Amino acid sequence: MISLNIEKAFGFISKESVFAYEAQVKSAQEALESGTGKGSDFLGWLHLPSSITKEHLDDLKATAQTLRENCEVVVVAGIGGSYLGARAVIEALSNSFTWLQEKKSAPVILYAGHNIGEDYLYELGEYLKGKKFGVINISKSGTTTETALAFRLLREQCERQRGKETARKVIVAITDAKKGAARVTADKEGYKSFIIPDNVGGRFSVLTPVGLLPIAVAGFDIDKLVAGAVEMEKACGADVPFVQNPAALYAAARNELYKQGKKIEILVNFNPKLHYVSEWWKQLYGESEGKEHKGIFPASVDFTTDLHSMGQWIQEGERSIYETVISVEKPNHSLVVPSDSENLDGLNFLAGKHVDEVNKMAELGTQLAHVDGGVPNMRIVIPALDESCIGNLLYFFERACGISGYILGVNPFNQPGVEAYKKNMFALLDKPGYEEESKAIRARLNE
Numbered sequence: 001m002i003s004l005n006i007e008k009a010f011g012f013i014s015k016e017s018v019f020a021y022e023a024q025v026k027s028a029q030e031a032l033e034s035g036t037g038k039g040s041d042f043l044g045w046l047h048l049p050s051s052i053t054k055e056h057l058d059d060l061k062a063t064a065q066t067l068r069e070n071c072e073v074v075v076v077a078g079i080g081g082s083y084l085g086a087r088a089v090i091e092a093l094s095n096s097f098t099w100l101q102e103k104k105s106a107p108v109i110l111y112a113g114h115n116i117g118e119d120y121l122y123e124l125g126e127y128l129k130g131k132k133f134g135v136i137n138i139s140k141s142g143t144t145t146e147t148a149l150a151f152r153l154l155r156e157q158c159e160r161q162r163g164k165e166t167a168r169k170v171i172v173a174i175t176d177a178k179k180g181a182a183r184v185t186a187d188k189e190g191y192k193s194f195i196i197p198d199n200v201g202g203r204f205s206v207l208t209p210v211g212l213l214p215i216a217v218a219g220f221d222i223d224k225l226v227a228g229a230v231e232m233e234k235a236c237g238a239d240v241p242f243v244q245n246p247a248a249l250y251a252a253a254r255n256e257l258y259k260q261g262k263k264i265e266i267l268v269n270f271n272p273k274l275h276y277v278s279e280w281w282k283q284l285y286g287e288s289e290g291k292e293h294k295g296i297f298p299a300s301v302d303f304t305t306d307l308h309s310m311g312q313w314i315q316e317g318e319r320s321i322y323e324t325v326i327s328v329e330k331p332n333h334s335l336v337v338p339s340d341s342e343n344l345d346g347l348n349f350l351a352g353k354h355v356d357e358v359n360k361m362a363e364l365g366t367q368l369a370h371v372d373g374g375v376p377n378m379r380i381v382i383p384a385l386d387e388s389c390i391g392n393l394l395y396f397f398e399r400a401c402g403i404s405g406y407i408l409g410v411n412p413f414n415q416p417g418v419e420a421y422k423k424n425m426f427a428l429l430d431k432p433g434y435e436e437e438s439k440a441i442r443a444r445l446n447e
């Protein structure tokens with residue numbers, strides 16, 4: 001099971017100041033459990049892991065199997081909460097080079113609908129030419145422009161290449177039960193579809209079909225992933241005492257750090273496979289807490305890569321940051337540094353050591369250097385990159401986010417700020433219904 005260590009934050013904030021959050025955490029937990037806090041219509045994620053049934057998992061696995069049997073490539077179309085969770089888990093668990101190998105045990109998973117890049121979509125279409133591909137179209141609202149645009153292109157190409165009948169078998173929709181264009185299309189075309197529960201917001205939806213179906217298609221064990229989340233649901237529950245509850249401690253420590261002027265949290269990993277876990281985490285915390293002109297800015301770095309770029313800023317820049325390091329205890333493979341008789345690169349002092357030992361010393365050295373440089377440090381230790389630990393991690397972050405948002409005093413479950421750009425974009429694109437906004441925005445542009 002994953003664990004949290006906040007000892008290296010204590011040089012900057014006191015133990016007492018963190019423990020003083022106990023009462024606030026308690027009332028945040030109570031508000032979550034009783035549904036009496038802000039945004040309580042969106043608490044479906046809270047006990048989601050333990051409420052997932054075997055029948056539901058079997059249905060997802062059967063659909064994943066159909067896609068696996070009929071597709072070389074599956075494109076996941078979605079944006080934000082409708083794609084980041086799946087990508088985070090798939091990239092954390094995948095062999096980094098499988099997609100380049102000729103013989104594959106699972107379809108290649110690609111992503112679309114998370115940008116409006118003409119070149120990206122063109123090149124994706126070119127890559128898919130002649131390939132047996134399928135699409136998982138994910139959109140809770142069913143009307144998100146980025147996703148709908150990509151899906152329009154993908155669906156047309158899939159039907160053209162594979163015929164309407166096969167396309168029907170390899171296109172799956174994950175959307176609202178009743179409303180939205182994605183639902184209308186799925187019902188009309190007879191696509192297999194899964195429902196995103198009304199009470200689960202996008203960034204909390206990784207353990208709904210939004211994440212589980214693509215993860216199963218990629219060949220990972222969703223039973224174990226869910227079991228890992230269930231384990232954390234228990235470990236972070238309202239009945240678990242404050243000092244033993246990782247979500248409570250993390251939420252308390254980050255609020256205290258914020259109060260002490262640490263406005264930026266940098267999520268650090270020392271394993272490139274975790275890059276998208278950080279992207280998922282940034283959305284979770286950024287959209288949940290960044291409102292009412294408040295909230296920690298969630299940033300991320302991949303070490304040691306970024307020690308050669310952002311490392312300077314972190315070591316000596318403005319002291320408004322703290323780091324939360326995700327530390328993977330054990331790699332899944334073993335690789336030892338070979339000895340070299342000439343030793344031209346001077347690396348024989350490492351001969352016989354595991355590559356991960358070098359990485360671990362880089363991690364330890366970085367932690368001490370950054371703490372010495374004035375950067376508080378917390379560590380989340382993951383025994384290994386596997387489904388169970390990733391399930392732990394996902395739920396831990398979700399629970400802590402709910403608690404943390406309530407301590408901050410915001411509604412962690414809405415995202416009113418993401419509408420502003422959409423309104424302007426629709427006005428500029430002359431979307432029907434936006435006539436007044438179009439006139440107003442054009443007048444502003446001509447000012």
Ligand code: PA5
Pocket residue numbers: 079080081082138139140141142143144147201202203204287415
């Ligand atoms: O967290 C959220 O609610 C958002 O990031 C959404 O997931 C994102 O905007 C995609 O929305 P939809 O699933 O409606 O297409």
